[in-house]
Amino acid sequence: MSYIAKPSAHHPALPRNALGLTRRDYEGSMSTLCAGCGHDSITAAIIEACFEMDLPAHRIAKVSGIGCSSKAPTYFLSRSHGFNSVHGRMPSVTTGANMANRDLYYIGVSGDGDTASIGLGQFCHAVRRKLNMTYIVMNNGCYGLTKGQFSATNDKNSPSKKGEANPFDAIDLCQMAIQLGAGFVARSFSGDKRQLLPLIQAAISYKGFAFIDVVSPCVTFNNHPASTKSYEYVRMHNMASENKLDYVEPKEEITAEYDEGTSTSVELHDGSQLMLYKIGEGHDPRDADAAIHTIRTNAAKGTIVTGLLYVNEDQHDLHDVLGTDERPLNGLPMSELCPGSKALEGINARLR
Amino acid sequence: MQASEIAARARKRGRTPPTDIENPQYFHKVVDCQWACPTHTPVPEYIRLIAQGRYSAAYMLNWESNVFPGILGRVCDRPCEPACRRGRIQVGDEGNAKDPSKKNAEPVAICRLKRVAADYKGDIDNLLPAIPTEKNGKRIALIGAGPASLAVARDLMPLGYDITLFERDPVPGGLMRTNIPSFRLPANVLDEEVGRILDFGVKTLFGAEIKSLKAMLGEGYDAIFVGTGAPKGKDLELPGRKEAAANIHIGIDWLTSVAFGHVEKIGRRVVVIGGGNTAMDCCRTALRLGAEAVTVTVRSPRKVMKASDWEIKDALHEGIPILDNHAPKSFVVKDGKLVGMTFEKMVQTGVDAKGRPKLEASGEIVTIDCDDVLMAIGQENAFPWIERDIGMTFNEWGQPAVDRKTFMSSIPGVFFGGDAAWGPENIIWAVAHGHQAAISIDAYCHGRSLVDRPKPGHTLVSQKMGIHEWSYSNNYDPRNRQAVPHATLEASLKNLKLEVELGFDDKIAAREVERCLNCDVQTVFTDNLCIECDACMDICPVDCINFIENDDEADLRMALRVPALNKSQDLYVSGPLKTGRIMAKDEDVCLHCGLCAERCPTGAWDMQKFAYAEAQAASACLSHHNAYLSA
Ligand SMILES: Cc1cc2nc3c(=O)[nH]c(=O)nc-3n(C[C@H](O)[C@H](O)[C@H](O)COP(=O)(O)OP(=O)(O)OC[C@H]3O[C@@H](n4cnc5c(N)ncnc54)[C@H](O)[C@@H]3O)c2cc1C
Numbered sequence: 001m002s003y004i005a006k007p008s009a010h011h012p013a014l015p016r017n018a019l020g021l022t023r024r025d026y027e028g029s030m031s032t033l034c035a036g037c038g039h040d041s042i043t044a045a046i047i048e049a050c051f052e053m054d055l056p057a058h059r060i061a062k063v064s065g066i067g068c069s070s071k072a073p074t075y076f077l078s079r080s081h082g083f084n085s086v087h088g089r090m091p092s093v094t095t096g097a098n099m100a101n102r103d104l105y106y107i108g109v110s111g112d113g114d115t116a117s118i119g120l121g122q123f124c125h126a127v128r129r130k131l132n133m134t135y136i137v138m139n140n141g142c143y144g145l146t147k148g149q150f151s152a153t154n155d156k157n158s159p160s161k162k163g164e165a166n167p168f169d170a171i172d173l174c175q176m177a178i179q180l181g182a183g184f185v186a187r188s189f190s191g192d193k194r195q196l197l198p199l200i201q202a203a204i205s206y207k208g209f210a211f212i213d214v215v216s217p218c219v220t221f222n223n224h225p226a227s228t229k230s231y232e233y234v235r236m237h238n239m240a241s242e243n244k245l246d247y248v249e250p251k252e253e254i255t256a257e258y259d260e261g262t263s264t265s266v267e268l269h270d271g272s273q274l275m276l277y278k279i280g281e282g283h284d285p286r287d288a289d290a291a292i293h294t295i296r297t298n299a300a301k302g303t304i305v306t307g308l309l310y311v312n313e314d315q316h317d318l319h320d321v322l323g324t325d326e327r328p329l330n331g332l333p334m335s336e337l338c339p340g341s342k343a344l345e346g347i348n349a350r351l352r
Numbered sequence: 353m354q355a356s357e358i359a360a361r362a363r364k365r366g367r368t369p370p371t372d373i374e375n376p377q378y379f380h381k382v383v384d385c386q387w388a389c390p391t392h393t394p395v396p397e398y399i400r401l402i403a404q405g406r407y408s409a410a411y412m413l414n415w416e417s418n419v420f421p422g423i424l425g426r427v428c429d430r431p432c433e434p435a436c437r438r439g440r441i442q443v444g445d446e447g448n449a450k451d452p453s454k455k456n457a458e459p460v461a462i463c464r465l466k467r468v469a470a471d472y473k474g475d476i477d478n479l480l481p482a483i484p485t486e487k488n489g490k491r492i493a494l495i496g497a498g499p500a501s502l503a504v505a506r507d508l509m510p511l512g513y514d515i516t517l518f519e520r521d522p523v524p525g526g527l528m529r530t531n532i533p534s535f536r537l538p539a540n541v542l543d544e545e546v547g548r549i550l551d552f553g554v555k556t557l558f559g560a561e562i563k564s565l566k567a568m569l570g571e572g573y574d575a576i577f578v579g580t581g582a583p584k585g586k587d588l589e590l591p592g593r594k595e596a597a598a599n600i601h602i603g604i605d606w607l608t609s610v611a612f613g614h615v616e617k618i619g620r621r622v623v624v625i626g627g628g629n630t631a632m633d634c635c636r637t638a639l640r641l642g643a644e645a646v647t648v649t650v651r652s653p654r655k656v657m658k659a660s661d662w663e664i665k666d667a668l669h670e671g672i673p674i675l676d677n678h679a680p681k682s683f684v685v686k687d688g689k690l691v692g693m694t695f696e697k698m699v700q701t702g703v704d705a706k707g708r709p710k711l712e713a714s715g716e717i718v719t720i721d722c723d724d725v726l727m728a729i730g731q732e733n734a735f736p737w738i739e740r741d742i743g744m745t746f747n748e749w750g751q752p753a754v755d756r757k758t759f760m761s762s763i764p765g766v767f768f769g770g771d772a773a774w775g776p777e778n779i780i781w782a783v784a785h786g787h788q789a790a791i792s793i794d795a796y797c798h799g800r801s802l803v804d805r806p807k808p809g810h811t812l813v814s815q816k817m818g819i820h821e822w823s824y825s826n827n828y829d830p831r832n833r834q835a836v837p838h839a840t841l842e843a844s845l846k847n848l849k850l851e852v853e854l855g856f857d858d859k860i861a862a863r864e865v866e867r868c869l870n871c872d873v874q875t876v877f878t879d880n881l882c883i884e885c886d887a888c889m890d891i892c893p894v895d896c897i898n899f900i901e902n903d904d905e906a907d908l909r910m911a912l913r914v915p916a917l918n919k920s921q922d923l924y925v926s927g928p929l930k931t932g933r934i935m936a937k938d939e940d941v942c943l944h945c946g947l948c949a950e951r952c953p954t955g956a957w958d959m960q961k962f963a964y965a966e967a968q969a970a971s972a973c974l975s976h977h978n979a980y981l982s983a
């Protein structure tokens with residue numbers, strides 16, 4: 001934590017987006033996380049993504065649980081809606097908000113403890129319900145906020161900082177998400193913004209449940225040489241499934257050379273595209289079985305597959321499934337919101 | 353981001369080598385103000401001393417560097433201010449005097465703060481260097497008592513030289529006395545700082561014009577320093593010049609006459625010809641001598657006027673119209689007396705290769721009625737007293753050839769400096785020349801090489817006090833540049849000697865000092881400590897820091913988070929990091945806030961104070977600098 005606030009002065013030539021804003025306008029208050037925390041880097045990528053996508057802050061809701069990771073929404077988008085909920089309860093709060101107002105972009109930020117331990121049930125049901133949201137896990141393999149206890153995503157062969165062995169196998173949140181029906185599943189690394197940024201942009205554009213598991217080293221409790229979630233280990237064992245990802249907004253023209261054999265593009269609901277280069281050697285991200293196979297075989301070798309792992313371009317989100325009104329609740333007139341006791345009687349009669 | 357970037361990377365041509373931070377000039381250049389100052393005054397250090405209320409120490413650091421802090425704190429040409437990094441970050445609301453469509457940048461008010469040190473200092477007599485009573489046996493003659501000669505005297509007296517100063521005028525100071533009006537530079541300020549040097553025991557001969565260098569060479573001095581300035585004002589030979597001579601004055605001569613009280617009034621209507629600072633001093637002086645209508649005419653457009661922005665503003669503020677694009681044509685004479693001047697209006701037809709406006713006569717003639725004309729169209733050097741048969745080499749412009757490094761002429765032992773060396777400059781350059789000439793004179797008198805210049809002193813020391821604590825005020829203060837209070841217009845115009853600028857008081861100064869970014873506290877990067885966590889890049893408020901693939905410098909500059917288009921500012925480039933990328937920092941608008949170092953988990957960044965002191969002839973004149981180097 002610093003004594004001074006981040007100065008308001010910015011580079012005089014800082015680029016502005018279509019809304020006339022700079023990326024500085026998407027920041028939050030200054031981080032109080034440890035210096036070098038991977039979470040701060042993910043925060044920076046979220047800021048950059050929203051800036052580049054010209055998103056107005058008031059169209060975004062950021063929701064989180066408890067943990068260093070769940071504190072992170074304070075550090076971006078200070079002008080957006082936000083809800084810092086109870087430990088592990090980010091999914092249900094987001095579900096409620098999303099049901100009430102489908103017009104907002106929901107960015108859920110959670111930790112591996114918040115999601116894979118206390119919040120595992122909540123997580124499963126948000127996926128299963130295909131909630132239209134971007135769900136980011138800042139995964140450091142430990143409970144950072146409570147001083148570094150093993151979390152459920154910590155690899156079995158990865159001891160604590162003091163050498164204590166971890167007796168349990170890790171939960172792989174990406175595999176789980178694919179199995180439970182998530183439409184967009186990716187894994188990335190806080191230290192690789194070039195990969196992380198387009199993934200966040202595509203996840204925000206994706207209509208349905210978009211999940212990104214971001215390995216995010218905890219510099220204080222889980223960045224030691226034997227940890228499999230350290231900067232060094234992840235850099236040495238990162239197997240990117242694409243050479244390069246490009247997020248191309250609907251308004252942009254695709255200018256890159258595009259080689260059918262080694263590249264493919266994923267069309268997102270708003271017309272934007274995620275270009276994947278040199279996927280030829282890897283798996284097809286539209287194939288859920290292949291994705292799970294790739295994750296598992298690599299994990300067995302100690303490598304971490306990153307990039308876009310799985311995508312279902314035809315997913316329908318929870319509103320589609322339930323056939324809810326096109327309008328958010330705050331856009332409905334009182335007469336429709338509360339149609340009166342007669343209408344209630346009608347519903348009750350239908351269910352008798 | 354588009355995949356065209358992949359192709360761009362494939363086209364990669366070269367690599368930028370890591371920055372050599374062992375070379376003291378690298379970090380020196382980052383300290384924009386100090387780098388731009390001809391005497392390399394340690395500006396941020398003295399500003400911190402003012403912030404601490406240590407005015408005497410701030411004064412002494414200045415005095416050692418630039419010899420005349422009280423004078424320069426008022427009238428310095430202040431090359432440091434346009435260079436100041438703060439000015440690239442903050443633009444104010446005030447329009448520029450030459451181009452009102454452009455808002456002025458807001459550098460730190462370095463010059464006004466210098467004056468604060470001078471105004472608020474205590475007794476400094478006991479802080480001055482000791483002058484040996486036992487002399488070193490070498491006799492030096494200084495010709496002219498302007499700032500150049502005085503700086504040479506200041507630097508050589510503590511070494512035991514026997515110095516004689518010859519001055520044509522009855523008082524010392526040169527143009528600072530005779531041409532800079534006292535409403536900008538009061539006599540008591542000049543007397544104090546000039547007197548301090550003469551009191552070291554300089555032998556002075558006033559009213560002593562040197563008429564022959566040949567004779568001077570025969571006097572047996574070990575070295576002679578020519579600091580006679582550029583004393584000749586240019587004239588305009590136009591129709592009517594002779595007939596109207598009684599009412600046409602050369603600006604600098606006229607200002608001298610005013611300074612010595614020989615001229616106390618001027619006609620009712622005055623025209624000043626010229627667009628430089630001399631013209632601004634002439635018109636404001638004329639107003640104070642009782643002229644009712646003073647008009648400044650300039651041949652070229654306002655945009656390219658030579659005068660400083662603030663001097664033009666002061667003249668405009670006093671209600672003096674400045675008519676640009678007016679080319680003087682003739683003096684109008686009636687009954688043997690000047691009654692007006694005619695001008696032909698010029699029109700701009702484009703710009704020349706150097707970007708200067710190309711002007712053409714429009715044929716439109718304008719007449720301005722006037723009773724006196726002041727000509728302020730430039731100065732040139734004149735050396736009628738240097739014989740052409742004594743072995744002095746003169747260059748193609750008829751000026752003595754002087755070596756740019758050693759300041760020695762073609763006659764061994766005869767040195768030049770100030771305006772006399774290469775034409776009119778300003779006080780701070782005259783002082784810088786004086787320092788260098790003193791080094792050469794000392795080397796010459798002791799048979800050492802003049803070409804091997806003594807090296808500057810420099811140190812680099814961490815400013816870390818605690819996890820998030822630094823020894824300097826690292827917070828960015830968004831405040832605007834503080835305005836300087838002025839005497840009322842009414843009082844000013846009535847009194848030739850009343851100083852117009854009142855200077856900052858201690859409260860204004862306390863606000864202004866916080867605007868300084870402490871550019872001497874350097875961001876120092878140690879590449880083998882970096883784990884590439886991006887924390888510094890993400891926190892940097894001005895997007896200076898990049899982790900990027902190496903490339904040749906031109907491409908690297910364009911590939912940064914914010915392209916580094918200001919080529920006058922360096923890139924700080926590291927060696928390869930673990931991922932093969934490099935760290936590249938654009939020094940241009942770094943706030944020196946230290947947040948990169950605070951957010952770095954490994955200490956790969958540190959904030960270290962770079963102290964830098966130019967060498968001088970006498971180390972006794974650098975005792976405060978030595979303390980600053982070792983602090
Ligand atoms: C109107 C005007 C305003 C200016 N305003 C500023 C300003 O605001 N800020 C700034 O930095 N600069 C200003 N300058 C420029 C500055 O004054 C000079 O650049 C500076 O004084 C040069 O110093 P110097 O020591 O080389 O010579 P000078 O100051 O010119 O001193 C030379 C001295 O040598 C004497 N001398 C000449 N010939 C002989 C001889 N043969 N024998 C004996 N003595 C001789 C002269 O009488 C004079 O005293 C201004 C100049 C003018 C004309």
Ligand SMILES: Cc1ncc(C[n+]2csc(CCOP(=O)(O)OP(=O)(O)O)c2C)c(N)n1
Pocket residue numbers: 066067068069070087110111112113114115118138140142143144145146151
């Ligand atoms: C209901 C409840 N149980 C336990 C805690 C204590 N607690 C706070 S944060 C945390 C773990 C957070 O881990 P993670 O989500 O991985 O976040 P990190 O700090 O590692 O980013 C725990 C167990 C709590 N705040 N609330």
Ligand code: SF4
Pocket residue numbers: 032033034035036037038039068069140144145217218219220221
């Ligand atoms: S303890 Fe770990 S997770 Fe928490 S802020 Fe520090 S580095 Fe980040």
Ligand code: SF4
Pocket residue numbers: 875891892893894895896897941942943944945946947948949
């Ligand atoms: S000191 Fe560091 S963080 Fe601050 S502006 Fe400079 S490079 Fe950026």
Ligand code: SF4
Pocket residue numbers: 036881882883884885886887888889948951952953954955956957
């Ligand atoms: S914060 Fe430190 S370790 Fe992290 S990238 Fe910057 S210099 Fe490297």
Ligand SMILES: [Mg+2]
Pocket residue numbers: 067069111112113138139140141142143144151
């Ligand atoms: Mg965690």
